[in-house]
Amino acid sequence: MYRTHTCGELRLSNSSQEATLSGWVQRVRNLGAMTFVDLRDRYGITQLVIDDESSEELKSLVAKLGREYVIQAKGVVRERSSKNNKIPTGEVELEVKEITILNESVIPPFTIEDESDGGDEIRMKYRYLDLRRNPVRNNMILRATMAHHIRNYLNGKQFIETETPVLIKSTPEGARDFIVPSRMNQGEFYALPQSPQVFKQLLMVAGFDRYYQIVKCFRDEDLRADRQPEFTQIDCEMSFVEQDDILNTFEGLTRYLLKEMKNVEVDEFPRMPYSEAIERYGSDKPDIRFGMEFNDISETVKGNNFKVFDDAEYIGAICAEGCATYTRKQLDGLTNFVKKPQIGAKGLVYVKCNEDGSFKSSVDKFYSQEDIKKWADQCDAKAGDLILVLSGDKGHTQNALCELRLEMGNQLGLRDKNVFKPLWVVDFPLLEWDEDAKRFHAMHHPFTSPKAEDYHLLETDPGKVRANAYDLVINGVEIGGGSVRIFDSELQSTMFSLLGFTKEQAEYQFGFLMNAFKYGAPPHAGIAFGFDRLASLFAGLDSIRDVIAFPKNNSGRDVMIDSPSIIATEQLDELSLKLEVKED
RNA sequence: GGUGGCGUAGUUCAGUUGGUUAGAAUGCCGGCCUGUCACGCCGGAGGUCGCGAGUUCGAGUCUCGUCGUCACCGCCA
Numbered sequence: 001m002y003r004t005h006t007c008g009e010l011r012l013s014n015s016s017q018e019a020t021l022s023g024w025v026q027r028v029r030n031l032g033a034m035t036f037v038d039l040r041d042r043y044g045i046t047q048l049v050i051d052d053e054s055s056e057e058l059k060s061l062v063a064k065l066g067r068e069y070v071i072q073a074k075g076v077v078r079e080r081s082s083k084n085n086k087i088p089t090g091e092v093e094l095e096v097k098e099i100t101i102l103n104e105s106v107i108p109p110f111t112i113e114d115e116s117d118g119g120d121e122i123r124m125k126y127r128y129l130d131l132r133r134n135p136v137r138n139n140m141i142l143r144a145t146m147a148h149h150i151r152n153y154l155n156g157k158q159f160i161e162t163e164t165p166v167l168i169k170s171t172p173e174g175a176r177d178f179i180v181p182s183r184m185n186q187g188e189f190y191a192l193p194q195s196p197q198v199f200k201q202l203l204m205v206a207g208f209d210r211y212y213q214i215v216k217c218f219r220d221e222d223l224r225a226d227r228q229p230e231f232t233q234i235d236c237e238m239s240f241v242e243q244d245d246i247l248n249t250f251e252g253l254t255r256y257l258l259k260e261m262k263n264v265e266v267d268e269f270p271r272m273p274y275s276e277a278i279e280r281y282g283s284d285k286p287d288i289r290f291g292m293e294f295n296d297i298s299e300t301v302k303g304n305n306f307k308v309f310d311d312a313e314y315i316g317a318i319c320a321e322g323c324a325t326y327t328r329k330q331l332d333g334l335t336n337f338v339k340k341p342q343i344g345a346k347g348l349v350y351v352k353c354n355e356d357g358s359f360k361s362s363v364d365k366f367y368s369q370e371d372i373k374k375w376a377d378q379c380d381a382k383a384g385d386l387i388l389v390l391s392g393d394k395g396h397t398q399n400a401l402c403e404l405r406l407e408m409g410n411q412l413g414l415r416d417k418n419v420f421k422p423l424w425v426v427d428f429p430l431l432e433w434d435e436d437a438k439r440f441h442a443m444h445h446p447f448t449s450p451k452a453e454d455y456h457l458l459e460t461d462p463g464k465v466r467a468n469a470y471d472l473v474i475n476g477v478e479i480g481g482g483s484v485r486i487f488d489s490e491l492q493s494t495m496f497s498l499l500g501f502t503k504e505q506a507e508y509q510f511g512f513l514m515n516a517f518k519y520g521a522p523p524h525a526g527i528a529f530g531f532d533r534l535a536s537l538f539a540g541l542d543s544i545r546d547v548i549a550f551p552k553n554n555s556g557r558d559v560m561i562d563s564p565s566i567i568a569t570e571q572l573d574e575l576s577l578k579l580e581v582k583e584d
Numbered sequence: 585g586g587u588g589g590c591g592u593a594g595u596u597c598a599g600u601u602g603g604u605u606a607g608a609a610u611g612c613c614g615g616c617c618u619g620u621c622a623c624g625c626c627g628g629a630g631g632u633c634g635c636g637a638g639u640u641c642g643a644g645u646c647u648c649g650u651c652g653u654c655a656c657c658g659c660c661a
Contacts, residue, residue, distance in 0.1 A: 027621080027622085029619095029620050029621065029623055030617085030620095030623095031617060031618060031619070031620060031623075031624090032616070032617040032618065033617080033618045034618050034619070034620085035620095036619080036620055036621065036623090038621070045621095047620085047621070049619090049620095051618075051619095052618070066612095067611090080619080081619060082619050082620075082621090084620090084621055086621080087621085090621085107594075107611080107612065108594090108611095109594060109595070110594085110595055110596090110611090111595080111610080111611070113622090115622095116595090116596095117595050117596055117609095117610060117611075118595060118596080119595080119596070119653095120653080120654075121591095121652085121653060121654085122594095122595075124653095171661095173661050174660085174661035175659085175660050175661075176659090176660085194660095194661080195661095197661090219660060220660095221659055221660040222585095222658080222659060222660075223660095224655085224656080224660090225654090225655075225656095227660070340587090340588090340656090340657095341586090341587055341588090341656095341657075342587070342588090342656050342657045343657095344657090432661085441661065442661050443661070444661060445661045446661070447661095448661085553652095553653075553654085554653070554654065554655085555652090555653090559652095559653090
């Protein structure tokens, strides 16, 4: 028997009991005549003592111990003469009679402690060592606990957890597919699923009624802190439901998770049309932990011979409470922020609302105090506030103002990680114009149903058609999204033609689905949550890498196993593949 | 595909206008130490300054390229 107890288990009540522990050597403190060893496992740390009366054999064994050696220690639990109230086992120690070195360890490249000395790069390379550290392991435990609660909730609502294939068919819409060559079908390829979309709809045709799956999805696109090439979705679909049924069910799940995981209770989630989210926050995933909403002051500010504003399609202002005291340096900082190429504003106009009721702006040459008073009134600005104004074409300016608003939220500490403000963004556009391809593509996916009241626009003004599509947004993070599906093969054909598919292409790509719809498809709708994003949000982290046991880096590489890698010529031959690696 | 940050001891970092022998902390090794728990004290080892070119009397420092890594833009139905 390797152990009778874990390293987090022994207490004063175990005093004078014999115990055997196994674990990793965290640290050895040699005081000369006596030596303390901190023994660590997943559950905690227990102090071992080897004192002067111990056998020479034991003492020489202890002298050999190094960090991360795996050992087994047998002895008797006793009360410490000087206690450590920082750890749960701090009142006792194990008086060691016998030690067995189960495995030696070379010196680890960084310290295995809560506050490690190692940087990201080296910890990723030795991820198995990093995972020994409490903060990292706790993130994995949080993830596992979350999965448990999700299953618990959905199982309780009669959802059937169903696995769907990982080797599927490549489709032209959406992200790039990861491709897998087929040996048995030479010259043909599988694709890894970007999501189990069509399968879950087929499960609805199959009458499963309620399906879910916590499932890996794959997208071959460039990565970010919140994007990995393989990621996990909570994927769901329901039959005989309308949009509200989905929203209510998954608002329930989200609320249940917030309660179980964070002990947070939140109000009913607001439901905001997409167009309103853009007008008020310049984003389809607004962070509503704080206000600072947009004010369209275009009509108020035009006509004063200030060319920048007079020529602008849109002039938007936000009001930063209490920031009238911002220094020249801080304002220059904000100007530089919005002028960064990624944000792309030409400049920034500010108005300081002074305590004495006067205004100081960067455009005083063009506007009187009375003019600016109107801006302030429109922005609900009080004395002491700072109004920030961006102008230009509507889309870019809203986007830049959104970034500025978030930056101000950060600077003012308004984005507290312990506050959770979810909302539903609804009524997304059905289609999005693709300037490069000169055609529409589906904003959500090609199976999303248009709103019935917008059907008449399908032929005349497709860009204006709204969809029965919705996103769950928490704290400015897109947690998930879904839609009410098309379940009529006629309407589905119309959609495909709007998206520029010929009948033949549609048949080749999605014939199986349209065929299935001929056999009595029920009305259905679904949603998918980004499991990694939700976990990182609950863990208070900015990167989903921290809630993935073995993540990939920015370039899609696993630096631990060093993948991807080249393969043997024999393997290529077997697949009838020939490489032609592009130069430059 | 693009923009920017970073790359110096095992690790995390400092390194002045470009100027002698590149430092600190921590880790590691050795010695001392009977109540430590970030033990303490004394001593020691440890460097292709990512790589390659260039400028210069002289480059860790400046320039260009390249590789790695991170963040972002494009991209991600």
